[in-house]
Amino acid sequence: MNPWPFVAAAYTVAISLTVGLLAWSYISMRSAEAAADSLRRK
Amino acid sequence: MHALANPARFLRIARPATIWLLAVGLALALLGISAGLTLTPPDYLQGETVRILYVHVPSAWLGMGGWLGIAAASISQLVWRHPLAAVAGRAVAPAGATFAAICLLTGSIWGRPTWGTWWEWDGRLTSMLILFFLYLGYVALASAERERGGEGRIAAIYGLVGAVNLPIIHYSVLWWRTLHQGQSISVTGGSSIDNAILWPLPLTMIGFSFLFGAAVLMRMRAELAEAKVEARMRRLGA
Numbered sequence: 001m002n003p004w005p006f007v008a009a010a011y012t013v014a015i016s017l018t019v020g021l022l023a024w025s026y027i028s029m030r031s032a033e034a035a036a037d038s039l040r041r042k
Numbered sequence: 043m044h045a046l047a048n049p050a051r052f053l054r055i056a057r058p059a060t061i062w063l064l065a066v067g068l069a070l071a072l073l074g075i076s077a078g079l080t081l082t083p084p085d086y087l088q089g090e091t092v093r094i095l096y097v098h099v100p101s102a103w104l105g106m107g108g109w110l111g112i113a114a115a116s117i118s119q120l121v122w123r124h125p126l127a128a129v130a131g132r133a134v135a136p137a138g139a140t141f142a143a144i145c146l147l148t149g150s151i152w153g154r155p156t157w158g159t160w161w162e163w164d165g166r167l168t169s170m171l172i173l174f175f176l177y178l179g180y181v182a183l184a185s186a187e188r189e190r191g192g193e194g195r196i197a198a199i200y201g202l203v204g205a206v207n208l209p210i211i212h213y214s215v216l217w218w219r220t221l222h223q224g225q226s227i228s229v230t231g232g233s234s235i236d237n238a239i240l241w242p243l244p245l246t247m248i249g250f251s252f253l254f255g256a257a258v259l260m261r262m263r264a265e266l267a268e269a270k271v272e273a274r275m276r277r278l279g280a
Binding site: 010013015017026031036 | 079094151
């Protein structure tokens with residue numbers, strides 16, 4: 001059994017889920033902080 | 043901990059810390075992954091599939107460590123009523139659930155060529171799956187409690203009760219000797235893995251831990267900003 005497709009699949013899962021978590025956290029933080037800033041300016 | 047009870051003081055530390063954790067975490071994780079894929083030899087038994095170790099072990103550690111963080115936040119909330127404890131618990135849960143999912147998926151992918159099966163109802167695998175479902179329950183409970191305007195005490199109690207699963211996961215390989223191998227790396231007792239294979243693991247462990255920390259800080263900052271907006275809207279409506 002060729003092991004490389006399994007290694008590639010494991011790394012794809014780990015990297016894509018980690019990047020997804022970081023992107024979701026970053027976008028939600030930026031939009032929440034932007035909303036708070038715009039409300040303070042008003 | 044109590045020095046950070048003031049959200050403004052917390053944010054002064056969290057803003058630069060988020061950037062540093064992200065930058066150093068990304069650098070270390072990429073370095074460890076590159077080294078693990080190209081610079082280490084294949085294992086004499088598992089062959090090339092041993093390389094999955096460099097993402098599987100950090101995700102298992104962070105999946106369990108995340109719940110330890112929830113338990114610590116729960117104690118801090120129930121005992122000292124720390125104002126950021128509920129926010130911290132809610133911020134840790136999605137990150138912990140993500141890494142528990144990575145652990146389960148990479149473990150399953152590792153299991154197919156190594157054990158000949160994608161899944162087995164083995165003690166370690168089952169208790170890790172329970173941890174993942176506990177995370178989903180915590181996310182649902184904490185967000186429902188927040189929407190109702192609660193202080194997060196029910197979620198905190200749930201977080202403490204769920205911590206019972208952590209020693210079960212840890213000792214499962216000793217209590218039920220089924221498919222999952224026993225403990226091969228210990229903080230105090232060394233490792234049964236050869237150093238030629240082991241050395242990139244601390245890089246990915248620290249790198250992914252820093253990324254986990256960055257995700258938690260970003261979620262905490264988002265929650266604090268949302269709370270600020272809600273408070274201002276209430277004041278404007280009153």
